[in-house]
Amino acid sequence: MKLYFSKASVLCIALLFLLYAFGADTSLYAKESNQAWKDIDTIATRALKEVKQKQYDQAKSTLSYLSEESFSTQGNGLQLSMEDMYLLSMSYKDAVQAVTQVTMADTQRYTEVAKFKLLVDALQRPKQPLWLETSSQVLKALEDVKVTVSEGDARGFQKALNQFLLLSEMIRPSIIATESPEIAEKLQSQLAFLERQRNVLVNNKDEHGILDMVQATIKEAYRIPKESEADSSFYWVLAMVGGFIFYLYFMPDGANILGNGKNSRVKSKTSIIFDL
Structure with missing residues (x-):
């Protein structure tokens, strides 16, 4: 018994095979x-x-x-x-x-x-990368820099700036990988300016505005919406909560944060915390 297939049938079979x-x-x-x-x-x-x-x-x-x-x-x-x-x-x-x-x-x-x-992590999960949970640490470090500048504390400024730049370097590649090139380039340019001006910035009030610019860029990188004064405390709480989640995730023996009892249910997946 001979089987006959039309050209259309053969084409459909071939197409289905290729798709499979x-x-x-x-x-x-x-x-x-x-x-x-x-x-x-x-x-x-x-x-x-x-x-x-x-x-x-x-x-x-x-x-x-x-x-x-x-x-x-x-x-x-x-x-x-x-x-x-x-x-x-x-x-x-x-x-x-x-x-x-x-x-x-x-x-x-x-x-x-x-x-x-x-x-x-960022290259695996670009929509919700782990580095976003560092917002409270990085923003707090930048706030410390701003405080030392406002107080005219040159020595404290150098220490605070080192800490901030260290944290910024930790997240820099992740920002490049997951955010727009414009944000990454803008932040890199601003940080480079801070580094160049670090020895004169405290006493040069005309340059103090760069810190607000850096803060705005970092918030943009962290996908924090621009808020009104009334909403600022709300987003700060969100940042703190995110930092706490990040803390739990990377804390050595995360159960210790709720006590050292044997019945603690909190377990750290990696037993590490970014606590520079």
């Missing part, structure tokens, strides 16, 4: 991508925990499971643009340098590895 094959291939590629990100995130989280505990040799060993080449080829399964691959590769390089350079301060080491961890 493409769908299966896409599903497999998505699974590979998810696993690749899961592996990188596990390594970044573990390394950050080890740096937090000042176990630098162990952190170096953990990061060695990766390499710069892990992020610089299209075959890595991460589905990244060339720009993001470069950003991730450079952030990883900075993290490795931080755990190997013995002359680097502990806070600087921690910042570099935290920067890598936050970027890994």
Whole structure:
């Protein structure tokens, strides 16, 4: 018995076969991508925990499971643009340098590895990245800078500015990866200006306005809506709540925040806190 198919039937069958094959291939590629990100995130989280505990040799060993080449080829399964691959590769390089350079301060080491961890998370979850939960810390650090300037405290200003710039560096790659290029470039330009003027800014009142500009840009990066004076306290509370959630998520043995009892139900997923 012979079966006869019209050209249209053959074309439909071929099209269905191609769609099925493409769908299966896409599903497999998505699974590979998810696993690749899961592996990188596990390594970044573990390394950050080890740096937090000042176990630098162990952190170096953990990061060695990766390499710069892990992020610089299209075959890595991460589905990244060339720009993001470069950003991730450079952030990883900075993290490795931080755990190997013995002359680097502990806070600087921690910042570099935290920067890598936050970027890994941001590239996976660009709509709701973890770095957004640092708003209270960064805005508080900037407020400390503004206070020292208003009080004419030159020495205190240098210390506060260092702290603020350190936190800003921790989130900088994540801002580049998840926010508009205009916001990232504007913030980078403003921070560079602060760095250049740090020795004269306290006594130069004409330059004090740059701090309000930086604050506005940071709020824009954190997706905090522009508020009226009546709403300002409301958004500040939101920022504080976000910081508290971030604190719980990264706190060593998060259950301690509610007590050390055996019945505590709060568990920290990574046992780390960004407490520079």
